[in-house]
Amino acid sequence: MTGPTQTFQLSVEAAEAYEARFVPALFAEWAPHLVAAAGVVPGQAVLDVACGTGVVARAAADRMGGRGRVVGADLNEGMLAVAGRLRPDLEWHRADAAGLPFEDGTFDAVLCQSALMFFPDRVRALREMARVARPAGTVAVQAWDLLDAQPGYGAMYAAFARHLGPEAGELGGTLWALGDLELLGSLFEAAGLTVTGTRTRAGTARFGSAAEAVATELDATPLAAGIDQDTRRRVLDAGVAAMAPFVVDGGRVELPIGGHLVTAVAPG
């Protein structure tokens, strides 16, 4: 979801829609894999950076079985309101990833899912994650693979770009900007983190219909707000046509989506 203007504030209503539509369709599948990659165990202190509505924090809490401390931090009040509604027992903080409001060495594991690409200064954010991790603690990040490696989303964004022009392309660019593993690894190194594991896995984004898949993606971007009804209809039609190869029984859509799970160790 979303691109260069990602840090804009979402209303609670939009955050509820994110939780209801996007999280089950896409993000929920990845959260337990990120938590497992980080080796989270009961009793630890875990931070979820750019937590959104908190799907990774919830996966960490589930794995920890109620023992330990789970904290989510996000820039967006709307997202945090939903996170707090769902799990009032966890800690939620409004914070910019570029300046986390925690003491050095606070967390055993610091996690960040589908967000590093949106930060204006990615190395600074990773340095902050390293700082708030305990010495030799874990920093684990999930990021999407390159758009070229995404047949389904590649087709959808090509349809957006045909009707909405270069801005749509730029938006897609941000979303998939960390797909290059060499680039991703170099950001960790620049932040003083040592990469200990990289895994690329194939996921599936699931939607009730092609129209739902396309509208969900479009509405998650700032593009949706700036277009008239005719343009919207043309964009949606083009997107739906592009989804034809991914329609399964009953008209549901299963879009393949690849992503990386990178784990690193903070300085000892």
Ligand SMILES: C[S@@+](CC[C@H](N)C(=O)[O-])C[C@H]1O[C@@H](n2cnc3c(N)ncnc32)[C@H](O)[C@@H]1O
């Ligand atoms: C695609 S959502 C991912 C949310 C969540 N990690 C998940 O997996 O559902 C990106 C999140 O990054 C947050 N975000 C963007 N820029 C941020 C920043 N500079 N500091 C903290 N959070 C930020 C947004 O508010 C949004 O909740």
